[in-house]
Amino acid sequence: MADPSTYRPKPGQIPDSPGVYKFRDEHRRVIYVGKAKSLRQRLANYFQDLASLHPRTRSMVTTAASVEWTVVTTEVEALQLEYTWIKEFDPRFNVKYRDDKSYPYLAVTLNEDYPRVQVMRGAKKKGVRYFGPYGHAWAIRETVDLMLRVFPVRTCSAGVFKNAARTGRPCLLGYIGKCSAPCVGRITAEDHRELAEDFCDFMAGRTGAYLRRLEKEMGAAAEEMEYERAARLRDDIEALRRAMEKSAVVLADDTDADLIALAEDELEAAVQIFHVRGGRVRGQRGWVTDKVEAVTTGDLVEHAVQQLYGEESGDAVPKEVLVPALPEPVAPVQAWLAERRGSNVGLRVPQRGDKRALMETVQRNAQQSLVLHKTKRASDLTTRSRALEEIAAALGLDSAPLRIECFDISHLQGDDVVASMVVFEDGLARKSEYRRFQVKGRIGDTQVWHGEGQDDVRSMHEVIARRFKRYIAEKEKTGEWAEEAPGETPEDALDGENPLNGENPLDGENSLNGENALTEEDGRPKRFAYPPQLVVVDGGKPQVAAAKRAMDELGIDDVAVCGLAKRLEEVWLPDEDDPVVLPRSSEGLYLLQRVRDEAHRFAIAYQRKKRAKRFRAGPLDAVPGLGETRKQALIKHFGSVKKLRSATIEQICEVPGIGRKTAGTIAAALAEAAPAAPAVNTATGEIIEEEAPVTAEAAQAPAGAVERRGQDT
Missing domain, CATH: 3.30.420.10 (Ribonuclease H-like superfamily/Ribonuclease H)
Structure with a gap:
């Protein structure tokens, strides 16, 4: 992993003009190409604090080892050069569009002496007119069959054309009137080319004038009592209209x-x-x-x-x-x-x-x-089975991990630290078994670390320990049930409000308060009683080590652990110095990515919900004249309302946009708004940690709910 500061150009070296830039890795391979109106301003954006960059941008700049640029005159030239270099170098971090299938085109080879109408795929050739793409090749052939009645253009291959010219006999289409037979001289090369150009004009949408001309010719033939010719023209017009009907009229004719x-x-x-x-x-x-x-x-x-x-x-x-x-x-x-x-x-x-x-x-x-x-891929049983087998082979497992649990930590600048646990069984998400945790810095009654020093590694250690401490407790209560496969999910389990039979689902430590480990109806265990075959953590070597340490402390030695790092999608194993790198096309990697991204989405959705509640119901709402922008600036500066409440007027004035008068109003409002007293368990005297249930909206929030890692971790 390269440090961008090691190859950052000096400020005076980068020109303030349009251009195209290339990032190269340590092997001098081009990994990203971009253009800019101002190279100096654009490149400066890549050398910010890594924590403020988008995860994929951060991955790119830490993979790169150098940057170079080319100055051009205009932005149009920059666009042209960027396209040329992307085609030439195929950089791994640039957007790469790929066709979801190979589309057939209706092509007219105007670059030949006798143009040919045919179905073509692949790269386009110079001098060939293309129409389409079409969804299916048979749709092109149906259209061509109708059009050849009016525009009998050559459709045969070069071999058939040469053979007909040698023998002096046209192919079957020449005999039935669907080819003008230029191979045997029935039509000159110039007239055949004109016929092909009329075919192209009609396919390009210039249909109205041609149909009117045919209708006029049909009327004239009827007046001259050339009824056979008029009937043929009538049939030609009908064939062309049927060909036009294959494409619905949606806009004006000149569109x-x-x-x-x-x-x-x-x-x-x-x-x-x-x-x-x-x-x-x-x-x-x-x-x-x-x-x-x-x-x-x-x-x-x-x-x-x-x-x-x-x-x-x-x-x-x-x-x-x-x-x-x-x-x-x-x-x-x-x-x-x-x-x-x-x-x-x-x-x-x-x-x-x-x-x-x-x-x-x-x-x-x-x-x-x-x-x-x-x-x-997710819905295909064979694909899912292959993905699980690839994961087992890559991680050295004895069998495919049929139950995978993934954990992710999310917070906003160290505050409102939460975690998510998502469950995949047989390669499919089991949303009724998702869990959310509020990270408090302790396991049970034991304080393991304090908020000022909290980070993802220690949070991961706490969450894994809480989850498997619950597993051990429920295993003792349920006995043999703990080792059996999960039963079918009740129909009402997906409502998200109460997936643990009326108990608090958020805390792996206290969600059942140590009681009621079995359901009332069938005696099956709670979902924490089912051990996963594989635990996946969102992160690299430090997070994996923390998860493994938490499990070792609890004596859990029959559950595999790995981590998936976003930088290069590397799979990290405990006590290994080098990661496992799965091929980008691997179904196993695709499944691990889906599991990891789902855990991240679920954690972010919960963290955003908690933050939104804090902003909406906070004491700052009572301060007159204080808008959302300055509220958020205050929270961002101090980290929490608690710290803001203890700040002096001078310290509040340090926030941009806050004057002394406003600072005094804020301090007075916060002093009047005393914090609510916490709920206390009358039996034990302990403070009750209130946690919201997992709602269906949170469990199935859209992927758009995920924010940038630079803002929400």
Whole structure:
């Protein structure tokens, strides 16, 4: 792990001009490429305090060993150079879009003497007109079959074409009128090319004028009593209309646009694109990307635009690109698109009307794509089994870990320290068995550390000890039940309000108060009585060592422990100097990531809920004229209302935006608002620690609830 300060350029070395920069690792491999309007300002953002950086940005700067840059004249040049370098170096920390499948296109090979209509996949070739992409190859063939009646363009391969020219006999399509047979000279090369260009014009959406021309010719043939020709033209018009009906009319006939929508969470993003030409949806495609860097929605849009149009030009770039959010800044991207098209391209967010309605449809498709991507592997029994087997092999376990528990610590600058425990059985989440802990710095009646020195390592030690102390206590009460497999979850267990049969579910230490270890109906044990085969902690070597130490102190030697570090997704084992590195494509690593990220999400949701309650119901609400911004500034400066209450007026004045008069008002209000007396257990005399139950909302909060690690740990 490199220290960014070792390769940080001196302030005077970085120019204050547009440019593109590259981060390289110790092996000189390019791991990230970025562009900036001001290289000096942008690069300064990477060399802040590591704790304030996004986890993925922190991972990138600690993996890098050097940074270099290239100065350009304009932001458009920076955009072009960034795209070129991303294609050349394929940096691991840049956003990488990957197609969720290989899409077929309808292609017309205008670069050949006798253009050919065919289905094509893969990289696009110069001089070939593409239409689509289509969802299925058979959809292209149906469209082509209808179109060949009117535009009998060549569709045969080069071998068939040469053989027909050699023998002087056309193929079957030439005999039935679905090919103009240029191979045997029935049509000249110039006329055949004109026919192919008419085919392209019709597919590009210029349909109205061509249909009107055919209708006029049909009427003229009927007046001249050429009824066979009029009937053929009638059938041609009907065939073209059937081909048009395969793409629904959604916008005005002159609409030429691409609609890009995004669905994202903290880790991944799905992109869906609808290609609208001539007011009809001519194609659809989708991508999924890992968010390996800290990116906004606007950044994702910019990367998607680069991916779509980086190798396109001319009519392949539409007149208008509709997006959910604009890149920042937007002007260079618009200029880059206009340069590729050869004319102005509108890049905007639709606000109302038909385009807004269609954008909502594209958004639903993107959301569905992300859901399917995430559930595809999780819902497959074979895949889950392979993931568990890979974990067992990597960690040296005797059998696959059918029950995995993962723990994570969350706090805000050392205050409101909480922890989460999530449970996965057979590779699937068991949300009814999730638990939350309030970290108090003690185990039972034993004080193990104090709040001023609290950190993730000691918090992890406390939580693991509390969880397995409960396991030992319930094992003694339940006897043989503790070793049996869990039964089916009751239907009402998912309401989250009372998953431990009426007892407090939050504290691994006191949730049952030492009583009622068995349920009243079937005598099965509480969920703390079930030992996991594997304990996963969110963190690296220190957190794993703390978890292992807590289990050793309790005599737990039949449960494996590992940690998953976010920096390089390394798996750490106790007493090992080097981590286990699973392949990025490993199903086992994917499962460990899902478990770890779910524990982090669950911990963050609880920590945010506690913080929100403190802000809403705090004594600062009673101070007149004190808004949310200054309230949060006070809490951030002092850490808690308790410390603020003991501060002097001079100390309160040190907070930005707080004058002496306001400081006096705050001090007076806090002095009047005496803290409520804690509840006391009349039997033991101990203070009762009140903890809120695990609610369904918290247990199933969306991944968007996860905040940046720089703010919530």
